[in-house]
Amino acid sequence: MSVVVCEEVVRRFGAVTAVDGVSFQVEQGEIFGLIGPNGAGKTTLLNCVEGLDRPTSGSISVLGRHPVTDRHELTLRTGVQLQTAALPPRITVAEAMRLYSSLYKAPVPWKELLATLGIAGKQKTTVERLSGGERQRVFIALALLHKPEVVFLDELTTALDPQARLAMWEVVKEIRDRGTTVVLTTHYMEEAEHLCDRVGIIDHGSIIALDIVPALIRDHAGDATARLTLTQPAPVNLDRGLDLELELESIDTVTKVQPDGKYLTVQGTGGFLQDVLAELTARDVRIVDLRTTSPGLEDVFLNLTGRAMRTEEQS
Numbered sequence: 230m231s232v233v234v235c236e237e238v239v240r241r242f243g244a245v246t247a248v249d250g251v252s253f254q255v256e257q258g259e260i261f262g263l264i265g266p267n268g269a270g271k272t273t274l275l276n277c278v279e280g281l282d283r284p285t286s287g288s289i290s291v292l293g294r295h296p297v298t299d300r301h302e303l304t305l306r307t308g309v310q311l312q313t314a315a316l317p318p319r320i321t322v323a324e325a326m327r328l329y330s331s332l333y334k335a336p337v338p339w340k341e342l343l344a345t346l347g348i349a350g351k352q353k354t355t356v357e358r359l360s361g362g363e364r365q366r367v368f369i370a371l372a373l374l375h376k377p378e379v380v381f382l383d384e385l386t387t388a389l390d391p392q393a394r395l396a397m398w399e400v401v402k403e404i405r406d407r408g409t410t411v412v413l414t415t416h417y418m419e420e421a422e423h424l425c426d427r428v429g430i431i432d433h434g435s436i437i438a439l440d441i442v443p444a445l446i447r448d449h450a451g452d453a454t455a456r457l458t459l460t461q462p463a464p465v466n467l468d469r470g471l472d473l474e475l476e477l478e479s480i481d482t483v484t485k486v487q488p489d490g491k492y493l494t495v496q497g498t499g500g501f502l503q504d505v506l507a508e509l510t511a512r513d514v515r516i517v518d519l520r521t522t523s524p525g526l527e528d529v530f531l532n533l534t535g536r537a538m539r540t541e542e543q544s
């Protein structure tokens with residue numbers, strides 16, 4: 230069953246088209262990521278899906294319901310991560326949990342939820358004294374209190390340090406493993422790679438690619454690169470028919486060879502590294518170092534737009 234269905238969603242603010250004809254579906258039990266640079270339209274789209282805003286045109290359904298007109302029912306069946314300002318700074322974590330639990334008929338035991346999220350020891354701490362990562366976890370706990378069927382997480386790990394970000398990824402996987410569908414936005418490609426089952430890449434309000442992460446990388450990321458350091462410069466001896474560059478270029482899986490003194494950079498697909506190493510061994514060319522880089526979602530964005538995501542990051 231599709232948990233979220235967006236069809237040709239457009240959201241304009243005056244002359245600005247923030248979301249420009251977006252269609253996608255989120256399936257039950259998956260972690261679905263909307264990724265893209267700052268200003269791509271992720272939050273605007275998510276606001277429409279959450280019923281906080283209405284699209285200018287197009288249609289959205291969440292759990293088969295309308296996000297705005299069925300808002301009351303959806304409030305009980307979906308979880309939305311609160312913004313920091315939503316809680317008074319002096320309230321303790323336990324007080325916030327009790328307050329929000331009282332809003333639901335059958336809330337999950339909040340102490341267990343805090344333990345799952347790794348903040349069991351913070352019950353007596355006031356919200357203002359929590360670290361950024363701890364506060365994020367409290368907001369997630371509040372969004373999960375009523376055991377929603379789907380939870381929406383917007384820029385979950387922005388402003389978290391790398392360690393807290395890694396911990397948060399585990400939290401999100403745990404949420405999914407407990408049966409909740411997760412829809413999240415991020416501008417960290419690495420986050421989407423590690424966390425999301427499927428990813429929609431948004432740029433200038435449009436989805437420019439949507440698939441499972443390995444398929445996006447396979448189809449759009451380009452080739453892997455190996456940088457080898459040889460004991461001596463790559464041999465070139467055309468009299469004896471030995472030109473390493475030509476030999477390597479003739480391998481099917483190799484797409485590019487760049488010798489540079491003792492260094493040799495080779496790009497290729499599939500098992501190209503194995504083929505290259507076999508060729509070097511056969512030619513008795515010795516290597517002292519080998520570094521490989523696998524392409525990722527960053528490269529997918531670069532190849533699809535001609536721009537790097539990172540240069541557009543502001544946080």
Ligand SMILES: Nc1ncnc2c1ncn2[C@@H]1O[C@H](COP(=O)(O)OP(=O)(O)OP(=O)(O)O)[C@@H](O)[C@H]1O
Binds near residue numbers: 245
């Ligand atoms: N209420 C508004 N009025 C006018 N323009 C808006 C409004 N909300 C968003 N926009 C514009 O719409 C575009 C998309 O913004 P949005 O916040 O959805 O992007 P985003 O992908 O979530 O970015 P970020 O990663 O920085 O949060 C931006 O150009 C933004 O300035």
